[in-house]
Amino acid sequence: MRRSTLIGGSLVVVFFLAAWLIKGAGASGESPYYSAFLITLAAFLTLAVFSFLYADNPVYKFAEHLFVGVSAAYWMVLGFWQTLVPNLIPRISRALSEQLELEYIDELWNVLYVIPVVLGILLLLRLSRKLGWLSRYAVAFIVGTTAGLNFIAYTRSNFMAQISSTFLPLVGDWTSWAAFVDNLSLSATGPLALLMANIVVVLGVVCGLIYFFFSREHSGTFGMASRLGIWILMITFGASFGYTVMGRISLLVGRMTFLLRDWLGIIAS
């Protein structure tokens, strides 16, 4: 290890230890040093991830690996204790229910509850070289049922319902146009605003579809509609990008708020 790395690392450790002790001394509550330790640890991990913006480094790698490991364990433990235990054990075993202090559900013994257990065990056999092939049965079951169930849901909600939502009235009351122009804004409401929104939706869908229709040359009126389709798509991508920026900056604001309020106490809660 290089000497500069060692000195830098030591300084970081000393800094966060000092931050923890100062935070703990100023905190109140039942266990101030423990809560101060958690906040300081969270601040360290946040800054460790931010350090990637400067350059890739071992501290960032540590935080990244810790996150992946803790997340996987958290999901697994919660899934086991909150889904598998309360939903399965009281339905298949009175003795186990009593041992885990769960209320036994006295209903007719149902083989359907055992099938998922068997499939789950088969899935875990993937860890064995000799018996790993058995996990394919569980995977095949998951793929088959998911595809089948999703096919129905997507056809109903994302295909039929979306087509039905595009059948909008394009003729309506144009007499309110003067009031509409008077109150012209992006959040304008009323029958005329609705009518114009309907026209944009129908035109957008039709032109967007025409752009992806390649069985005919994109020229003349058809070409104009296709070019309008490109514009519609570009505006959609722009809106998505804008929202993405908003989401990412919100995330940064969240971490900044944590650092400035919870850790450093610069801003009020």
Place this chain on the structure above:
Amino acid sequence: MTTGVIFTLVVIGGALAYFAWRSLRGKEIDRRLIFLVIGATVALPLIFPLEFEHQPSPLVERIYERIEALPPGSQILLSYDFDPGMAPEVQPMADVITRHVLARGHRIAFMSLWATGQAQLNQTLNNVIPVDFPEAEIERDWVNLGFKAGNEGVLRVIASDLPKMFPTDVEGRPTAGMPALEGIRSAGDFDLVISFGGGKPGPREWILFVADPTGVDFAAGTAAVSAPELYPYYPNQMLGLMGGAKGAAEYETAFMGQYEQFADMPSPGRRIMGPLTMAHIVILALIVLGNVIYFRSRRERGTA
């Protein structure tokens, strides 16, 4: 305008002017400097708060009006389908909706399709209910059903049989006979279902597997990244939508404007809008600057 706000504007304006000056002279800007400026753009408006006016949009207003129109005692299902990454945008929505629902005297069933959502749900249960509604009783006014693994599978089951998936609440108490879940056989029996999320499973899966098959009124509060893909479901398949921090700020404005006792409540959605707006302005300025440089260099290449 306070000195702090002027200082913020001077720092941001100075940084942009420096970028413009350097770029127009054909010199590169270190990307780390841009990160630093974005960091300052977000931090300074947090230290010296910038407030903006917010007007609820029709998509947000419809959710608000729906909760207002329900008779007291109505049952509402709130699903926390997000993680700490989405929390700065989505947690404020979940908190203000919880306040609104309880202030109207409705009953809440909380649940989560994300393991991390349960920790976020605990934030509401620890910071909102005991502080603002100490009289609200567990089992009678609200119930925490907790997290269930299974994604769309969970939704398919609760669309037809909720007690089968949730025989107990998160603490292991049997849900049968709980007043908060009185008369509820499936998710379709709730008066309103709201999913807070933005990933998978999230609002889209709720529409596909619960709202459309059962016909229950459904609304969503979502992270900004996912908002554009949810717009097509409005208004026929989704009652309303709160998109990103802006949606949270709009809802907080509507709620705090009408309920005087909550006029001074924490409003993280509105507070986030100051830094968010400044960061957007800086990013827009950088995009414009980048385009100016691009067209300028293209013209220079053309004349060379």
